[in-house]
Amino acid sequence: QTPLTFSLDFRALGRHAAWFVALDKGYYKQAGLDVSIIAGQGTAQAIQAIEAGTAQIAFSDVAGVVAARANGGSTARMVSVIYQKAPYAIFSLRDGANVRSADQLAGLEIGSGAGSFTQKVIEAFMAQKGITTPAKFTNIDPSARVGMLAAKKIPSIETFVMTRPGVAKAVGSSNARTYLLANDGLVLYSNGIVVRDDLIKSKPDLIKAFIAASLQGWKDTIAKPEEAADIVVKLNKGLEKDVVLEEIEIVSELVKTDVTAKRGLGAIDPEAMASSVSLILQTLPGAKLAAGDVYDATLLPATPVLP
Amino acid sequence: MPISSDAVTRIAYPVLGLLLLLLLWQGYIVLFDVPQAVLPRPLAVWNATVNNLPLLLSEGRVTLLESVYGFLLAFFLGIPIAVAISSSRTLNLMFYPLLIATQALPKVALAPLILVWLGTGIESKLAIAWLVAFFPIVVDTATGLRSTPTEMLDLAASVRASGWQTFWKIKFPAALPFVITGSKVAITLAVIGAVIGEFISSNEGLGNLLLVANSQVNTPLAFASLLALAVLGMVLYAAVAFIDIALKPWFSEVRH
Amino acid sequence: MPISSDAVTRIAYPVLGLLLLLLLWQGYIVLFDVPQAVLPRPLAVWNATVNNLPLLLSEGRVTLLESVYGFLLAFFLGIPIAVAISSSRTLNLMFYPLLIATQALPKVALAPLILVWLGTGIESKLAIAWLVAFFPIVVDTATGLRSTPTEMLDLAASVRASGWQTFWKIKFPAALPFVITGSKVAITLAVIGAVIGEFISSNEGLGNLLLVANSQVNTPLAFASLLALAVLGMVLYAAVAFIDIALKPWFSEVRH
């Protein structure tokens, strides 16, 4: 059994069910891995965790990998893309801004995070759509965003689409409006499995084993969300099962796409990756990187794990 | 029976204060139609508390221990630092500025460093609780040590007390009121420190519960965690205040 | 010329302390091969500082103002609270526990409430800076007010000083060393408070810059922001310490 620490991008929530399924069902153990899952504080910090050695594997995003390589001298690399669709969503109230299309973003006030990558993505997305009037971003801490929307102190907020059940609870499901950029033409890879170059070189088999076991977890989760939800709730304190279940359903849509249905979960499409990286590079003036620098698709399972 | 009536007011007034707060809270929600995602009603928080009592207790225990250990660390490392600073001008000039510098830094920002050094276990939480809590102890103790009445120092000098003896038998007892004042601030900061530690990396504790509840927009549970933290803070503060009261006769100059 | 040589040590020692720290820092990186994403080399931070100097200065100015206003708020609201608490047992019993409770709460967790009440402008930042900083002032001042030497109170009573006069002419001056000690802790906490305020909602300030740099894993710039915060904290602390030294003759009991 090889001990292995895996850092999430945040503390454990419903969206992370698959990893716990793989753990609880013993997929990691069968692969000879003794995995411990630790909480993270965002995708950037997850990369810092593998750089620092507190974890060997991270759940982070392409944008994080690009930025870390460009600014921080990092050698992080994505070896499997889990969120094939970017989870970036804009929430608003039906009786308020009621954002349903890209042109509504023009001049819209959006509650966002300081230096948030999403802001830049939204800007690039709007540029793609030919919208010239920029949106107005206001920095609001993630913990306060939904509240501010509910209190009608801000017309719209951006956050991961997995927050939808929370937003629905806060403003009433009949009044919540979700606008997922990925459903309106945004092509952008997001979270996936990230490791350091030196680990790829020294222990490729270990990574392969981890990816394969994890994808098995994802497959099970998508197939049996109820069971997955029970596992997460069992292994993590304070989670509400109905919210967890909803999150699993939402996240499944990001993971199970037409592409992965054919090529298997976690697959990396070079073209999609290239356009993702070029989009990301637009947000990082001065950074010089090729798409090939940020990923390695050779460690994916030989036989695709189909959902 | 004056003692029992005193005991009654000692309980009644804080309860009254709490009731007042609850009333304001409820009134505010009703008046301004505040959504639950911002501020749940007192009753909803109460229900969340009752329903999650075992969870709150077990998580509270974790945070309690982290806070207490962090405070003890702050105390037993803070006092020597205060002593060093107030007795050696060189040390003071060399390290006090750095000490102040650590205080103006947001501890969350130091998270990656601390995690690298101390890992994701209890050590990193203690380190943060310590980092957050030790400063008031250092500043207050140093002030106390520097303001020993000169006559007392003359007394010590006249019997040729060593530096060590002057410290333990004169300066430190004379500074105790300052030390305790610093400890009062430090103990509540230790709770904050423990929570920050949990924010940075933890799967347990009230801070973790708070974040989890928050990210599910489960505000009643989030507020129940906050409530538990508040109670924890008050209990710990009360413990220090109790030591203060127990030591009062030692320092009493009061005439009846 | 003893004055000038004293001035030299006053500068030289802190610089020495800083150099020592830099040496340890660099040594640690070299020895343990720490990646830049975790801890950049001093030189990288220095370069980031120099390259972003105008930015750091302008953002620093924002945070400086927030900290100072927050501290002033904490001071001018903290003192009356300390007075109320140390003079009225009822108020003390009713509200002190609640006060302590606010301290044990992570201020970040109160973000939704504060933002909904005060919006995303400067008010919410000041509120948080105040909330973080006022407690040491309250606790220290209250302790100071409660430990006025009884003979001085007898003196006030004997000339029939009103409560107000006793406060301003006896209790407060006698408590000043405590007030200043509390202020020293409060001023560094005010910086932290301002940064937390910026974390919660702001498009400017060093806290904001830190978040931006962090989210881009631009660690040299993040550390440059931290450095700027540390300098800010030291400058503000020095300002309070200066007032302390200026007031010393007022309280001097020192024999030569």
Place this chain on the structure above:
Amino acid sequence: MIPAIAEPQSTPLEAGEIYGRFTGVRKVFGKQEGAMVALSDVDYELRTGELVALLGPSGCGKTTLLRMVAGLTKPSGGSIVIRGREVTEPQDDFGFVFQSPNLLPWRTVLSNVLFPMEIKGRLDAAAKVRAIELLEHVGLGKFLKSRPHELSGGMKQRVALCRALIHSPSLILMDEPFGALDELTRMEMHELLLDIRRLTGATVMFVTHSISEAVYLADEVLVFSARPGRVSDRIRIDLPYPREAALRYTAGFREYERRAGAGLGVLHHA
């Protein structure tokens, strides 16, 4: 002689009328067990304009009695009635000299003396002139701007004396005011006190350990017995005013000293 002190004062009582009445005054410190009777059964009538000396062994309750008269502590039993009203709090026209100088360390000598006037809202030019005159009179004219920690023990006590006199009190309560002074200064202070008293008609109660000081200054000497303090002797001093230094060596003076000393258990050569 000391014009500034002559500020006349409107006392509603004629000299010789009863100014204060002490009935069964008693003071106990501590709770039931461990209680300590500091003073008991003090009955006395204080007449307007009189100067009463309290003489007694250390720890017999002299300070305690003075504090009760000043309204700084309440008796545990009995009552103290001043000008017809029971004392429950300090009065505006009382002046108190504490046993320790009790100066405010953050004020200069001059502003310490002016403290009572500041409190009473009478901090005018006249008050300052008077304070300076008083300080010059006690030999501290050069120390107006000094801080308490720069003074010797006796100098501090003299500042405290000036502070108690600044507002021309009608009742002056003094707790060993001259204990820390050398004989010469002390004698000058005696004359100062007698002058003030003559010019303002103030009533004075003062604690002293010096038998001859008590006899020299007082109209009446109250001798206290040891713990629990009780009045063991009342000695009326029928010596003429103004009293002069030479008086100290007369036979009559010696006899009073002897009697007071006997009350204290001291053998005094007649």
Place this chain on the structure above:
Amino acid sequence: MIPAIAEPQSTPLEAGEIYGRFTGVRKVFGKQEGAMVALSDVDYELRTGELVALLGPSGCGKTTLLRMVAGLTKPSGGSIVIRGREVTEPQDDFGFVFQSPNLLPWRTVLSNVLFPMEIKGRLDAAAKVRAIELLEHVGLGKFLKSRPHELSGGMKQRVALCRALIHSPSLILMDEPFGALDELTRMEMHELLLDIRRLTGATVMFVTHSISEAVYLADEVLVFSARPGRVSDRIRIDLPYPREAALRYTAGFREYERRAGAGLGVLHHA
């Protein structure tokens, strides 16, 4: 008489030999301008076993001189040599009674008295017995467990006295030790001091404001002039030991009193 006090002590010097030598001792407070000469030109030879009284007007530098002898302050000029070595720091076998009682408020009376023994690592049963005996001797046997704030001014001063004597010092420095005491207690303290001195051969320097106390106790009285303090008179008191109360009323005693008084500017009836 007081067995506990009789603990003999190994003094390397014979009685009458020179114990200390003061040469041109001078003390200035403050910087250039605004400097205050507190004391100057003090030349004196202190002999082993002698009891020297310092008498002088308030603020003339008596406390300052005593503090310099004790090694608590350094002279601004001149030198103080004790037992052949210049005083630069306090000595083990010195005992100091401060002008204010200076008790530690957090300690009981008994443990305040034992403080020097604790510091010297000699806190044994014998020390405790001795402390209790001393306290009983000064009339505080019932207050062993009291805290300083429960004592009267004179009681505190007596505790301070016991503390200075607990380690049988060979040089006892006392700053107005009996100022706050009533005459009877003061006389008892005088006998205590003379006993201790006789039994241990200790050398004593003490400050007092009482001319008769100085004459009664001392082998030699040093009279100081007012600021800046200087020795204006040295009066050798050739009265027999043991001195007894009756001595106070002899003509010889009176003559000494007169001379000391004259040095202070006090008119004393011969």
